[in-house]
Amino acid sequence: MMKTVYLMFCQDCGLPKPLSPHVLIQYIHQEAVKKIYCDNCKSENVIPEYLRKIAIDLVKEG
Numbered sequence: 001m002m003k004t005v006y007l008m009f010c011q012d013c014g015l016p017k018p019l020s021p022h023v024l025i026q027y028i029h030q031e032a033v034k035k036i037y038c039d040n041c042k043s044e045n046v047i048p049e050y051l052r053k054i055a056i057d058l059v060k061e062g
């Protein structure tokens with residue numbers, strides 16, 4: 001199985017935050033979750049639409 005990691009770039013400091021498929025499925029996929037905190041500058045990042053779509057796809061694929 002391929003080890004895929006998705007990246008979300010912080011809107012403030014630009015640092016990429018790696019997100020595992022597990023995180024996408026368990027966390028990003030949930031409608032209630034709107035934001036992710038940057039590990040570097042701790043700023044709130046609104047979850048980008050493309051990440052939400054990837055998460056939805058991952059859930060569909062099971």
Ligand SMILES: [Zn+2]
Nearest residue numbers: 010013038041
């Ligand atoms: Zn940041």
